[in-house]
Amino acid sequence: MCKLDNIIDKCKKGDPKAAEELYHMFASQMFAICIRYSRDRTEAEDNLQDGFLKVFESISQYSGRGSFEGWMKRIFIHITFEKYRKNNMLQVVEEVPETTMADIEENIYIPEEVLFGFIEELPEKYRQVFSLYVIDEMQHKEIAALVGISEGTSKSNLARAREILKRKIKDYLKYEQ
Known part of the structure; x- marks a missing residue:
């Protein structure tokens, strides 16, 4: 069993030290996703926190098939867009002249x-x-x-x-x- 699998198992059992270790392993990668789809840094930080809360709430559903990082990534993308839709932001965009x-x-x-x-x-x-x-x-x-x-x-x-x-x-x- 690899180190990550061990940490995931401990997180499934509610071990706070394992949760902290998992957070430190993936925080920068997940923050990059949050910042990409957020309006500003503050919103991205909120999305990061909410994403990790969702990860720890849902970690028992992770079956071990496929990439854990990919599974987490989907959660963070969904959290970010769920907030976006909830705020129902509209944006007027300019027409763009065609460039080939x-x-x-x-x-x-x-x-x-x-x-x-x-x-x-x-x-x-x-x-x-x-x-x-x-x-x-x-x-x-x-x-x-x-x-x-x-x-x-x-x-x-x-x-x-x-x-x-x-x-x-x-x-x-x-x-x-």
């Missing part, structure tokens, strides 16, 4: 922090769908159910996010050359 990949040179280099900055600047709905699809590798059907939109809206939001990113990359390259 032909407008952007091949063999370009953009620093990772610049690219992630562009993603963070996306309108919230677009950022959410883009991150769920590209980073978390979810399908549009799953994204639609999670975010509370239609599958078509998920596809449209992804396309618009990509268009905004292409435009930002094109503008960035214009000034960096």
Whole structure:
């Protein structure tokens, strides 16, 4: 039995030291998920706390099949979007002029922090769908159910996010050359 399995078993039995150890093992990874889908750091910290509470409430349901980290990740994503839907936030987004990949040179280099900055600047709905699809590798059907939109809206939001990113990359390259 590996160390993680031992910690999970102890958490299932209510061991607070094991819970603390599990928290320290995964807090930074789960916080990265929370910050990705939250409006600000304070909301992300709240989502992190709520996510771990849900993990410890539900840990007895973890069967040991599949990745424990993947199981936790789903909980954190669902917690974050559940709060988002509860607050029923609406966002008006701009129309984006179309930019084709032909407008952007091949063999370009953009620093990772610049690219992630562009993603963070996306309108919230677009950022959410883009991150769920590209980073978390979810399908549009799953994204639609999670975010509370239609599958078509998920596809449209992804396309618009990509268009905004292409435009930002094109503008960035214009000034960096």
